[in-house]
Amino acid sequence: MTALGITVALLVWLVTLLLISIWKHIHSSWKLPPGPFPLPIVGNIFQLDLKNIPKSFTMLAERYGPVFTVYLGSRRIVVLHGYKAVKEVLLHYKNEFSGRGEIPTFQVHKDKGVIFNNGPTWRDTRRFSLTTLRDFGMGKQGNEQRIQREAHFLLEALRKTHGQPFDPTFLIGCAPCNVISDILFRQHFDYNDKTCLRLMSMFNENFYLLSTGWIQLYNNFSGYLRYLPGSHRKLMKNISEIKDYALERVKDHRDSLEPSCPRDFTDTLLMEMEKEKYSAEPIYTLDNIAVTVADMFFAGTETTSTTLRYGLLILMKYPEVEEKLHEEIDRVIGPNRIPAIKDRLDMPYLDAVVHEIQRFIDLIPSNLPHEATRDTVFRDYIIPKGTVVIPTLDSVLYDSQEFPEPEKFKPEHFLNENGKFKYSDHFKAFSAVYTRPSFRRPWMPGGVVGLWMADPCLWNKLMSEVWTAESRSKSPRSFMMLYQSPSLPALFPGSFMYF
Numbered sequence: 001m002t003a004l005g006i007t008v009a010l011l012v013w014l015v016t017l018l019l020i021s022i023w024k025h026i027h028s029s030w031k032l033p034p035g036p037f038p039l040p041i042v043g044n045i046f047q048l049d050l051k052n053i054p055k056s057f058t059m060l061a062e063r064y065g066p067v068f069t070v071y072l073g074s075r076r077i078v079v080l081h082g083y084k085a086v087k088e089v090l091l092h093y094k095n096e097f098s099g100r101g102e103i104p105t106f107q108v109h110k111d112k113g114v115i116f117n118n119g120p121t122w123r124d125t126r127r128f129s130l131t132t133l134r135d136f137g138m139g140k141q142g143n144e145q146r147i148q149r150e151a152h153f154l155l156e157a158l159r160k161t162h163g164q165p166f167d168p169t170f171l172i173g174c175a176p177c178n179v180i181s182d183i184l185f186r187q188h189f190d191y192n193d194k195t196c197l198r199l200m201s202m203f204n205e206n207f208y209l210l211s212t213g214w215i216q217l218y219n220n221f222s223g224y225l226r227y228l229p230g231s232h233r234k235l236m237k238n239i240s241e242i243k244d245y246a247l248e249r250v251k252d253h254r255d256s257l258e259p260s261c262p263r264d265f266t267d268t269l270l271m272e273m274e275k276e277k278y279s280a281e282p283i284y285t286l287d288n289i290a291v292t293v294a295d296m297f298f299a300g301t302e303t304t305s306t307t308l309r310y311g312l313l314i315l316m317k318y319p320e321v322e323e324k325l326h327e328e329i330d331r332v333i334g335p336n337r338i339p340a341i342k343d344r345l346d347m348p349y350l351d352a353v354v355h356e357i358q359r360f361i362d363l364i365p366s367n368l369p370h371e372a373t374r375d376t377v378f379r380d381y382i383i384p385k386g387t388v389v390i391p392t393l394d395s396v397l398y399d400s401q402e403f404p405e406p407e408k409f410k411p412e413h414f415l416n417e418n419g420k421f422k423y424s425d426h427f428k429a430f431s432a433v434y435t436r437p438s439f440r441r442p443w444m445p446g447g448v449v450g451l452w453m454a455d456p457c458l459w460n461k462l463m464s465e466v467w468t469a470e471s472r473s474k475s476p477r478s479f480m481m482l483y484q485s486p487s488l489p490a491l492f493p494g495s496f497m498y499f
């Protein structure tokens with residue numbers, strides 16, 4: 001065939017591909033929410049800034065409205081933007097959109113555990129795990145004591161820094177890591193324990209990598225990219241190593257299990273495994289238990305310690321807020337005792353600061369991807385089964401009607417004119433997690449530990465003991481510089497998401 005013949009054939013092939021794609025798109029999308037026209041193979045990739053997807057979503061929402069469709073490759077994604085649409089989906093469509101969109105870098109967790117499970121075991125594993133977490137104190141007195149106990153270890157570790165500048169990434173991370181580890185394994189790590197540091201460095205690295213443009217690309221085009229070198233390999237290796245660690249702990253527990261006296265979360269899951277010994281399709285296999293435990297470990301540790309780090313950074317950046325906070329802490333708690341959860345009811349400023357930190361850092365701006373479990377009529381659209389659904393959280397946390405000047409850190413966003421705490425239904429840092437108005441505390445596992453551990457009250461009190469007035473006046477700048485270590489990729493994340 002001549003060169004001209006080849007070129008013509010190629011052109012015909014391309015035009016046919018384009019026509020088929022246009023036809024398929026029109027046919028399949030006539031009842032879908034509006035959105036930019038997708039190109040064959042790549043979809044709308046050129047309309048999205050992979051390094052800042054939340055911003056791209058905001059721009060698309062301005063053009064197409066609060067419910068719109070985009071394609072990443074052939075993956076159809078419906079995005080919900082703004083309070084009304086997000087709340088409607090999370091509240092009234094929680095069953096229809098309760099699936100989990102696939103995240104290929106978490107391949108070893110696929111259809112196992114809680115967070116990345118989209119398979120038949122999800123519902124049971126989730127229900128049982130969350131109940132078990134509560135039984136082990138999550139959201140109850142037990143956890144408060146756990147945290148108070150841990151505070152002493154943290155304080156001791158901080159004292160050893162002798163008021164000198166240090167990078168708090170892992171030192172602070174050890175505290176939530178130990179709280180979660182106690183629930184999961186009844187295990188306490190020393191603050192310089194190599195295994196603990198290794199785990200935390202992987203959690204930290206994973207959280208960072210997940211927000212990078214390359215991983216966004218990989219998670220949507222893994223079919224094409226899986227054989228290439230790149231940071232997805234590192235991320236997947238870390239995820240496997242964390243899972244292997246969890247599996248080892250689960251096996252240790254199995255070998256020393258005493259069914260009449262479950263020690264922790266892992267034992268309780270193993271007892272379920274025991275009950276299903278003769279089942280043809282068991283839910284609680286060793287693998288499922290290991291992934292569930294790894295899910296809790298990662299989700300519980302990194303979210304909380306990142307919130308604490310950013311909370312600390314914010315307090316250093318806004319000394320006037322820190323001053324007011326200290327005044328309230330000194331007045332309500334005083335110097336001689338450790339804070340308790342009930343103190344919070346008398347500390348509206350603290351409550352407002354904690355909420356504002358979580359709003360402002362916007363830890364998971366585009367949420368975790370949900371998936372339509374069946375063809376669903378939503379508003380006037382039909383969203384087919386299997387469509388990825390993203391209820392964006394930044395669009396609610398940064399709503400300028402609810403939070404005037406949302407780009408500014410202002411505890412006043414959560415205070416009324418009398419200085420009392422003002423609950424906002426726009427506080428959706430935990431997504432489909434609703435707060436009980438009487439207690440204003442999310443009931444999801446993450447919510448409870450997260451909020452309390454992310455509580456600058458505790459933190460601030462610790463800091464005030466080790467970071468004396470003198471060293472404070474000398475060291476904030478150097479402390480700040482160290483604080484912005486490479487492990488904190490950006491001053492404020494705002495770009496973390498994964499599909």
Ligand code: HEM
Nearest residue numbers: 115299300303304307364368429430431432445446449450
């Ligand atoms: C500051 C702390 C935290 C934040 C901001 C946070 C945020 C989130 C968000 C946005 C989701 C996605 C929810 C959705 O799919 O709609 C999620 C899911 C989840 N988080 Fe957290 N979380 C935090 C702490 C924790 C902790 C401490 C734990 C457990 C020990 C935890 C366990 C989970 C689990 C198991 C899920 C999956 C729930 C499911 O798929 O049904 N999180 N979290």
